[in-house]
Amino acid sequence: MNVIQQLEREQQKAKVPALRAGDTVRVHAKVVEGTRERIQVFEGTVIRVTGGGLRQNFTVRRVTHGVGVERTFLVHSPRIDRIDVLRHGDVRQGRLYYLRGKVGKGARIRERRGAAATAAVEEGEADAGEAAEEQQDGS
Numbered sequence: 001m002n003v004i005q006q007l008e009r010e011q012q013k014a015k016v017p018a019l020r021a022g023d024t025v026r027v028h029a030k031v032v033e034g035t036r037e038r039i040q041v042f043e044g045t046v047i048r049v050t051g052g053g054l055r056q057n058f059t060v061r062r063v064t065h066g067v068g069v070e071r072t073f074l075v076h077s078p079r080i081d082r083i084d085v086l087r088h089g090d091v092r093q094g095r096l097y098y099l100r101g102k103v104g105k106g107a108r109i110r111e112r113r114g115a116a117a118t119a120a121v122e123e124g125e126a127d128a129g130e131a132a133e134e135q136q137d138g139s
Helices: 003-011 097-101 115-138
Strands: 024-033 036-050 057-064 067-074 080-087
Touching (some): 024 067
Antiparallel strands (some): 024 036, 024 080
């Protein structure tokens, strides 16, 4: 293993949820305002996942007050606190750019049902339960 691969492996996050286009996610991103730092939540639909390894990123789209907003995040960025997958979408394409032209009911995505989706959701609930216990112990 060369030096570059070793450095990349050290900088990767240990637990990253499996993201696919169509998933509804809640991204907790750290935002710096002057000297203060806070966590801002961005919730929407994943319209693409690109790259791999340390360079993997994903684009999330949401419609706020009738205006579509898209934001691209690096999965392993230190600016991302955590990523919660709320729903797994059932889509056939890897890039959902067609959602930009859809509004309301036309922009809905069916939820993926089955063993893979259920296992992923249960794993996320287990992680959320552990986080809640840690918060209670800390306060």
